[in-house]
Amino acid sequence: MRFLTCLTEEHNLALVGLAAWFCLVGSMITIRLLDRIRHAERASRIAWVFLGGAATGATIWCTHFIAMIAYQPGVEVAYEPRLTGISLLLAILGSAGALHLTTRRGRPSAALGGALFGLTVSAMHYIGMQAFVANGLVRWSPAYVAASVLFAVALGVLAFDRARAAGRFAGPWWATALMVGSIVLLHFTGMAAMTVTPFAPVAGQFGSSTATIVMAIAVAGVGTVVIGTGLATYILDSQARADTRRRLHELLESNVDGMAIVQDGAITATNAAFATLVGGGGAIVGQPLACWIADIATATPDRLVQLTLVASDGSDVPVEVAVRFDQRRACPQTIYSIRDLRARIAQERRIAHLARNDSLTGLPNRTSFLEWLARQTGADSPHRAVALLSIDLDRFKEVNDMHGHAAGDQLLVRIAERMQAALLPGEFIARLGGDEFVAVMPVAEPDDAVQLIDRLRDAITAPVMIEASGIEANCGMSIGVALWPRDATELSALINNADLAMYRAKAAIAVDACFYEEHMDKTVRVRRQMVQELRTAIDRNELALHWQVQESVGSGAITGYEALLRWTRADGSSVSPAHFIPLAEQSGLILPIGEWVLRTACTTAASWAEPHRIAVNLSPVQLGHVDLPRLVQQVLLDTGLSPARLELEITETAMITDPVRTIHVLRQLKAIGVTVAMDDFGTGYSSLSTLRSFPFDKIKLDRSFMAELNGAPQSAAIIRAVLTLGESLDIPVLAEGVETVEQLAFLREQGCDEAQGYLLGRPGPLPARGRAEAARLAG
Ligand code: C2E
Numbered sequence: 001m002r003f004l005t006c007l008t009e010e011h012n013l014a015l016v017g018l019a020a021w022f023c024l025v026g027s028m029i030t031i032r033l034l035d036r037i038r039h040a041e042r043a044s045r046i047a048w049v050f051l052g053g054a055a056t057g058a059t060i061w062c063t064h065f066i067a068m069i070a071y072q073p074g075v076e077v078a079y080e081p082r083l084t085g086i087s088l089l090l091a092i093l094g095s096a097g098a099l100h101l102t103t104r105r106g107r108p109s110a111a112l113g114g115a116l117f118g119l120t121v122s123a124m125h126y127i128g129m130q131a132f133v134a135n136g137l138v139r140w141s142p143a144y145v146a147a148s149v150l151f152a153v154a155l156g157v158l159a160f161d162r163a164r165a166a167g168r169f170a171g172p173w174w175a176t177a178l179m180v181g182s183i184v185l186l187h188f189t190g191m192a193a194m195t196v197t198p199f200a201p202v203a204g205q206f207g208s209s210t211a212t213i214v215m216a217i218a219v220a221g222v223g224t225v226v227i228g229t230g231l232a233t234y235i236l237d238s239q240a241r242a243d244t245r246r247r248l249h250e251l252l253e254s255n256v257d258g259m260a261i262v263q264d265g266a267i268t269a270t271n272a273a274f275a276t277l278v279g280g281g282g283a284i285v286g287q288p289l290a291c292w293i294a295d296i297a298t299a300t301p302d303r304l305v306q307l308t309l310v311a312s313d314g315s316d317v318p319v320e321v322a323v324r325f326d327q328r329r330a331c332p333q334t335i336y337s338i339r340d341l342r343a344r345i346a347q348e349r350r351i352a353h354l355a356r357n358d359s360l361t362g363l364p365n366r367t368s369f370l371e372w373l374a375r376q377t378g379a380d381s382p383h384r385a386v387a388l389l390s391i392d393l394d395r396f397k398e399v400n401d402m403h404g405h406a407a408g409d410q411l412l413v414r415i416a417e418r419m420q421a422a423l424l425p426g427e428f429i430a431r432l433g434g435d436e437f438v439a440v441m442p443v444a445e446p447d448d449a450v451q452l453i454d455r456l457r458d459a460i461t462a463p464v465m466i467e468a469s470g471i472e473a474n475c476g477m478s479i480g481v482a483l484w485p486r487d488a489t490e491l492s493a494l495i496n497n498a499d500l501a502m503y504r505a506k507a508a509i510a511v512d513a514c515f516y517e518e519h520m521d522k523t524v525r526v527r528r529q530m531v532q533e534l535r536t537a538i539d540r541n542e543l544a545l546h547w548q549v550q551e552s553v554g555s556g557a558i559t560g561y562e563a564l565l566r567w568t569r570a571d572g573s574s575v576s577p578a579h580f581i582p583l584a585e586q587s588g589l590i591l592p593i594g595e596w597v598l599r600t601a602c603t604t605a606a607s608w609a610e611p612h613r614i615a616v617n618l619s620p621v622q623l624g625h626v627d628l629p630r631l632v633q634q635v636l637l638d639t640g641l642s643p644a645r646l647e648l649e650i651t652e653t654a655m656i657t658d659p660v661r662t663i664h665v666l667r668q669l670k671a672i673g674v675t676v677a678m679d680d681f682g683t684g685y686s687s688l689s690t691l692r693s694f695p696f697d698k699i700k701l702d703r704s705f706m707a708e709l710n711g712a713p714q715s716a717a718i719i720r721a722v723l724t725l726g727e728s729l730d731i732p733v734l735a736e737g738v739e740t741v742e743q744l745a746f747l748r749e750q751g752c753d754e755a756q757g758y759l760l761g762r763p764g765p766l767p768a769r770g771r772a773e774a775a776r777l778a779g
């Protein structure tokens with residue numbers, strides 16, 4: 001009641017409103033400054049505390065003063081200047097102290113600061129009241145005084161506490177309201193504590209009320225300037241800070257790495273790169289960084305650390321984190337730079353992959369293979385035995401030559417895919433280069449490797465559609481197997497042995513896979529030596545041709561001579577063509593040698609007095625690897641031999657490996673005018689279908705039938721059958737290996753067309769009949 005009557009009856013309400021407005025604006029500024037002081041850097045802190053103290057003190061004091069002007073107790077009043085000045089000074093110092101306590105670094109205490117503020121307001125008020133001189137008896141109610149101080153202190157504490165707190169009933173507006181409450185309640189409760197009983201007026205003793213008002217207004221004006229200065233400084237400063245913030249923001253945004261600034265454990269700013277990194281579009285600011293990077297605490301300023309960021313979609317992102325602590329501020333902040341390592345790691349993986357894998361097929365390369373093999377056969381290998389398969393593609397070079405390298409590459413890629421798909425766990429395959437592959441598998445017994453060989457055969461030999469040309473290509477394979485530790489305990493020896501076995505498989509006609517056998521070692525070495533010598537045989541004039549006569553069985557007339565190659569080595573020893581021709585075929589030497597034979601045979605025959613026909617043997621390799629028709633034509637042209645005098649002998653092997661191509665070549669040869677004989681007939685494969693596929697000019701019955709003629713009755717039957725076959729196909733038959741008169745008689749009886757053999761003449765350097773035959777004719 002006292003409070004209300006005091007306010008409504010003894011005050012000029014308009015001026016009270018002005019005081020309240022002053023108080024509100026001042027409090028608002030105080031609360032803002034409180035925040036500013038808290039974030040001030042060390043150096044500028046004192047300045048901000050002083051500015052804050054001045055503004056707050058002026059607020060309290062001016063509010064009090066304007067309210068006092070509004071007070072009209074019904075008597076003349078005056079103010080004692082000295083005490084009024086002291087009250088202002090006290091308000092400023094007390095406020096500064098309160099602000100300092102509240103924002104102190106280390107142990108800030110809003111309660112202490114708020115209490116000091118309340119006490120300052122109280123002290124200012126009552127000292128100010130001591131300066132108030134009224135023309136009457138002033139009496140005080142101690143209860144009201146005590147209540148007023150309590151109000152001021154309690155609301156001061158609350159105001160300063162709420163200023164910093166978060167949540168409901170907190171924040172700058174609540175703090176401002178509480179601070180206004182603290183000042184206003186103190187003032188009016190304090191005024192209500194006082195009653196003035198008027199004396200009789202004594203003129204001139206108390207000064208005039210007009211002077212009082214002038215002084216009050218002047219002082220209020222000064223207060224306004226002080227508060228205004230505080231406000232202006234604050235505004236300028238916050239603008240400068242906003243500028244800095246904007247620049248910092250721009251700096252953050254322009255960074256390609258994710259950036260996060262953390263204060264008091266929560267993110268206060270990030271950039272777009274960081275938002276992209278975490279994804280999801282949820283709130284980032286205000287969250288702890290550990291939400292995304294669990295181990296962020298392990299990041300230290302002295303080095304880069306690699307951590308895992310868990311993005312919003314749950315995916316793991318490897319990141320590199322750099323940290324910097326910013327200690328300059330009252331509230332230290334930590335700046336994290338977070339670099340996405342995915343691209344770099346992928347790049348590193350790619351490089352590592354390239355180093356360890358073949359770039360064409362993606363299979364492991366030689367490096368990986370050697371490592372794998374070393375691990376499989378090492379001391380701590382879990383396996384008792386390991387099989388090493390050396391794999392080589394047959395006819396791959398042909399595909400390359402005929403269809404181009406792109407087709408060859410495609411074939412390799414496809415075959416590699418299929419081989420990879422055919423592997424079982426524990427099995428390993430690598431490409432060493434070209435058409436060379438290796439496979440490694442643990443085995444319990446040697447035959448286990450056969451399973452893998454079967455799977456690889458399916459993978460390799462199935463045809464591959466070449467996209468560019470739309471044709472199907474296919475390869476054969478040769479596999480050599482060496483077993484660790486049975487065949488070798490050293491890796492290089494193991495690899496070498498698998499290779500030796502592979503070469504054996506390549507040479508063999510009936511099988512495409514061979515196991516390593518110890519004795520191969522020596523055989524292969526001797527053969528290699530021989531190949532080395534054969535290489536220079538033409539140049540050293542070590543090759544020569546011998547001629548073996550071919551005769552008509554009926555008339556005994558000479559029908560031709562077969563050219564047979566002879567090699568006499570530098571040491572005088574001669575090597576059988578049955579021995580060195582296969583070597584020449586494997587090493588490719590057959591091409592120059594074959595050409596030499598053809599050219600020499602034609603040259604020699606062209607010089608003979610009698611125009612006998614000559615037969616020249618052709619290797620399947622020659623059929624496959626040279627432009628044979630053109631070569632033959634060229635040689636005939638060069639030597640002047642009539643094409644009708646040249647017969648080419650080919651074996652069935654050539655027809656088996658690539659029948660389409662072979663028949664094509666044979667047709668071209670026939671077109672030139674030369675004849676083609678099927679050599680060694682009866683030893684090979686599906687002889688009948690071979691004969692049907694191409695119109696041969698002669699069938700040469702293999703000499704093994706002649707040799708068995710006496711012992712095995714089937715031989716006679718077979719010879720008869722072949723002769724009948726020739727007759728029905730209208731192809732003349734020549735019997736090879738005729739050594740006895742009985743054999744010749746048998747052939748004559750059966751109606752065989754021609755014969756060749758030791759009986760008729762051994763191969764010799766000159767075209768001549770043998771001695772036995774000469775004797776026969778003479779006899
Ligand atoms: P081939 O074409 O079947 O040649 C006939 C082989 O039988 C010759 O052996 C010849 O000496 C031998 N021979 C002839 N009459 C008789 C006989 O009554 N009884 C016995 N047991 N053998 C007889 P050679 O000269 O050792 O040739 C062996 C093989 O080497 C030839 O078999 C042929 O396949 C190959 N060859 C020889 N010269 C050449 C050549 O210039 N080029 C090619 N590519 N291969 C050749």
Ligand code: CA
Nearest residue numbers: 562617649679
């Ligand atoms: Ca022959």
Ligand code: CA
Nearest residue numbers: 679680700736
């Ligand atoms: Ca023959």
